[in-house]
Amino acid sequence: MRNRIKTSLVVLVLALSVGADAADRIAxxxxxxxxxxxxxxxxxxxxxxxxxxxxxxFSDAILMYYDNGIYKIISSGEEYYGVFVIDGRFDDERYTIHYASLPSTDWSNATAYHVLTFDSSKKHFEQSAVVPIDGRVPQQFGVFETSENMIANPIFVHWENSKHFMPWSVELK
Structure with missing residues (x-):
């Protein structure tokens, strides 16, 4: 029974629909x-x-955020979607984002949970994670840059073509 439920949930279709009617069926x-x-x-x-x-x-990662709590992350070695909840706002000096990935091959076809705390004054973040394969991952950290997202449909944005879409002041690795 558990495998049947897992199998039926693995198939996910992400469809572009900016401003979709809330009455739309999602299942x-x-x-x-x-x-x-x-x-x-x-x-x-x-x-x-x-x-x-x-x-x-993968030292560099790009996250694209959407106002309904959907995100996409890409890097030189991963690409998946998920949902997020922000405690604070992107323009606050400090804020925390909770991420739950959708099932992906990056996490053995399961979900992963990440919490990132951002300090805008220092452009620094700290990350903790729990993943199905390894359990609690040692704390990670780094620096970040935030810009306006101009990508309505991220399905066609991949690491290989991301430099054509992104406004970074630094070279991607």
Whole structure:
């Protein structure tokens, strides 16, 4: 039974629908699909890790945020979607974001939970994580840059083409 539930939840369709009607059905039992609409683009962040999880040693990561709590993360070795809740606001001096990834191959087809605390005055973040494979991951940290997200549909943005979309003042690794 557990495998059947896991299998039916693995299929996820992310569809572009800026300003989607809240009455839209998000679950389609006839296809075992969950349709999640992107909200309006809000912010995009570059994270440059100074201390990383050795099993995912990608020093740069880009996160694209949407006003309904959806995010996409890309790096030179990972790409997945998830949901987030922010404690504070992106323009606060300090704020915390809680992330739950959607099932992805990056996390053995399961979810992962991350908490990042940002200090805008120092452009510094700290990260803690719990992942299904390894449990609690040692704390990570780095620096970040935040800009306006101009990408309404992130499905076609991948690490290889990200430099065409991003406004960074630093070279990506």
């Amino acid at each position: 389609d039992p006839s296809t075992d699909r969950l349709v999640v609409h992107f909200g309006k683009p809000t912010y995009v962040q570059l994270h440059r890790y100074k201390k990383m999880f050795e099993k995912q040693p």
